[in-house]
Amino acid sequence: LLAAWKHLALPCADASIILAVSGGADSTAMLLAIHELIESRRLQINPVVAHLDHSLRRESKADAIWVRKLAEKLGYQSEHKRVDVGKLAETTGDNLEQAARRARYDFLLRSAAKRTAGVILTAHTLDDQAETVLLRLLRGSGADGLAGIEPLRRASPASDILLARPLVTWARRSDTEEYCRQRKIEYRSDPMNEDEQFDRVRVRRQLIPLMESFNPKTIETLARTAELLRDELDVLNTMADLLLKKASDRVKGDTTVPALDVRVMAEAPIAVRRRALRQWISAARGDLRRCELAHIKGIEKLLSGEQGGRVAELPAGDKVMRKRSRIEFVVKKHLKSR
Amino acid sequence: LLAAWKHLALPCADASIILAVSGGADSTAMLLAIHELIESRRLQINPVVAHLDHSLRRESKADAIWVRKLAEKLGYQSEHKRVDVGKLAETTGDNLEQAARRARYDFLLRSAAKRTAGVILTAHTLDDQAETVLLRLLRGSGADGLAGIEPLRRASPASDILLARPLVTWARRSDTEEYCRQRKIEYRSDPMNEDEQFDRVRVRRQLIPLMESFNPKTIETLARTAELLRDELDVLNTMADLLLKKASDRVKGDTTVPALDVRVMAEAPIAVRRRALRQWISAARGDLRRCELAHIKGIEKLLSGEQGGRVAELPAGDKVMRKRSRIEFVVKKHLKSR
Numbered sequence: 001l002l003a004a005w006k007h008l009a010l011p012c013a014d015a016s017i018i019l020a021v022s023g024g025a026d027s028t029a030m031l032l033a034i035h036e037l038i039e040s041r042r043l044q045i046n047p048v049v050a051h052l053d054h055s056l057r058r059e060s061k062a063d064a065i066w067v068r069k070l071a072e073k074l075g076y077q078s079e080h081k082r083v084d085v086g087k088l089a090e091t092t093g094d095n096l097e098q099a100a101r102r103a104r105y106d107f108l109l110r111s112a113a114k115r116t117a118g119v120i121l122t123a124h125t126l127d128d129q130a131e132t133v134l135l136r137l138l139r140g141s142g143a144d145g146l147a148g149i150e151p152l153r154r155a156s157p158a159s160d161i162l163l164a165r166p167l168v169t170w171a172r173r174s175d176t177e178e179y180c181r182q183r184k185i186e187y188r189s190d191p192m193n194e195d196e197q198f199d200r201v202r203v204r205r206q207l208i209p210l211m212e213s214f215n216p217k218t219i220e221t222l223a224r225t226a227e228l229l230r231d232e233l234d235v236l237n238t239m240a241d242l243l244l245k246k247a248s249d250r251v252k253g254d255t256t257v258p259a260l261d262v263r264v265m266a267e268a269p270i271a272v273r274r275r276a277l278r279q280w281i282s283a284a285r286g287d288l289r290r291c292e293l294a295h296i297k298g299i300e301k302l303l304s305g306e307q308g309g310r311v312a313e314l315p316a317g318d319k320v321m322r323k324r325s326r327i328e329f330v331v332k333k334h335l336k337s338r
Numbered sequence: 339l340l341a342a343w344k345h346l347a348l349p350c351a352d353a354s355i356i357l358a359v360s361g362g363a364d365s366t367a368m369l370l371a372i373h374e375l376i377e378s379r380r381l382q383i384n385p386v387v388a389h390l391d392h393s394l395r396r397e398s399k400a401d402a403i404w405v406r407k408l409a410e411k412l413g414y415q416s417e418h419k420r421v422d423v424g425k426l427a428e429t430t431g432d433n434l435e436q437a438a439r440r441a442r443y444d445f446l447l448r449s450a451a452k453r454t455a456g457v458i459l460t461a462h463t464l465d466d467q468a469e470t471v472l473l474r475l476l477r478g479s480g481a482d483g484l485a486g487i488e489p490l491r492r493a494s495p496a497s498d499i500l501l502a503r504p505l506v507t508w509a510r511r512s513d514t515e516e517y518c519r520q521r522k523i524e525y526r527s528d529p530m531n532e533d534e535q536f537d538r539v540r541v542r543r544q545l546i547p548l549m550e551s552f553n554p555k556t557i558e559t560l561a562r563t564a565e566l567l568r569d570e571l572d573v574l575n576t577m578a579d580l581l582l583k584k585a586s587d588r589v590k591g592d593t594t595v596p597a598l599d600v601r602v603m604a605e606a607p608i609a610v611r612r613r614a615l616r617q618w619i620s621a622a623r624g625d626l627r628r629c630e631l632a633h634i635k636g637i638e639k640l641l642s643g644e645q646g647g648r649v650a651e652l653p654a655g656d657k658v659m660r661k662r663s664r665i666e667f668v669v670k671k672h673l674k675s676r
Contacts, residue, residue, distance in 0.1 A: 137559075138556070138559070139553065140553075143567055210545060211476060213540075221478035222475070225479075225480060228480035234608075234609065235607045239577075270572075271570045
């Protein structure tokens, strides 16, 4: 853990750090291991345990109490919140997993802001990485999806808060279970992790075992593939950054993001242009929610000057407009505050 | 087929084209469809049917005769050869599939040279693409592997002969079977396609059906992912080309490939540098056989000037040597003729 900690350049002293702890083996092991490093003075940080009760199971209250007591026993402060994720999913139209994820990261970010913590740690493992790569492969995402869970990234493009996964490049889920057992801590089990109505559970219990009959090192192999793709994407993302800079240097706009020069964008290689357009949209809207390839292609039509008008529609009422030799981003007014 | 033909910019007239025909549904359908396009004068090409008998099954002689007769019936010339792939595999240490593939492409290239054909067509389908992507995922190849079968590529980096797969972006295997049935042609069946001792067969019969229980469009989704990765790789390959050019412009060498400037290579982003080194090795040796990440890392050590000497070993006795501010490729002498 300490090696991964240093590799990610996480703060070793004088810093509050949020630890996302569900009470499962992964996050409990992460908490215990960090505690060990603090006890042996190899880390001098102030961990704050954060637990969100998703209200999806009867036992979730007991889990929350268990996590709070464990944090107290170790001498750490904690942040707790209860959210009705079921209701949230109904309201937003997200599925349960999406709604839970959104509520969780929202809570973690608020906790970080409240505690002036610059880093949030989650306990994703190599197994989570492999499952994520396969789920994204099944859903058809490109290189970005297959690059999997990033060991370190900003919470959002504009945020100063870092999300770090110090276990994701090396620890198997079974390692975390074994670690908890050795320390005689009975971690909590989430029955939803056994419920095969969730794709992730079926990937874990059916798809990965079948793949292991081809290659016993499937988990490690998938994690390594994700790592290779991340290296490749770093290069492409840098090129996309440079393209956006080049395209926006030449023109001035009064929109939330700079207008882009049509010729510069049109001449770029397709993979770089699309990546740059996604970055541009993400910067303007805050995220890429519901933004599909079709929307990007719509903007590309504006660039090539093909028939199809001067406006490309984006989800949620946002628009991209072509004005002479540039394209401008138009955010739908009443959504600006979202 | 004609749409794919035009998209790949394959010659529509005055050209000899090698068609690789095993006698299976895929290649038989491709042959019949091309025949239809010739009959209706939408193509004015001279197809040469090429069939390699791998001697792996008792029925393989009958397959060869069947293909020869079909070609004759349609009025096309054909190229035939018989190779004992089993023995070849024993001699070279390749597995059966590798040896078969190597023998087949060798035969196709010789046929193309003999017939002065600039293009070789193979009948890979969407299903082949998906299977290839999964096999490579299982074996742990990076983006290049996952990019799958290229619809069009040079037979080798230095070759003028093109390998084209006009079915691979759109035709399902079942489409080719149905097409043969409609034309009342009883294509040949290869029992090795049902033999679950081959990973490819188990991918087809076990892994893909399980994945289809998550996403019924798994085949199309995997093929689309491969296409997205190919777009990304085009950009990276172009960058690697430019890097090699930049690094080799400055220095002169008397080796098979230009020596490379150490500083220029060391400063490049890792994914581009590794890609460039692979291209450089491939140009010097003719291929990347048995060249692993460890070999590339060995060369990178020469670049960074770390301890570990002035020489990086490559498979088969080839070497890379650092001489002052550049690295040179040294091909093992007696292998030059391979």
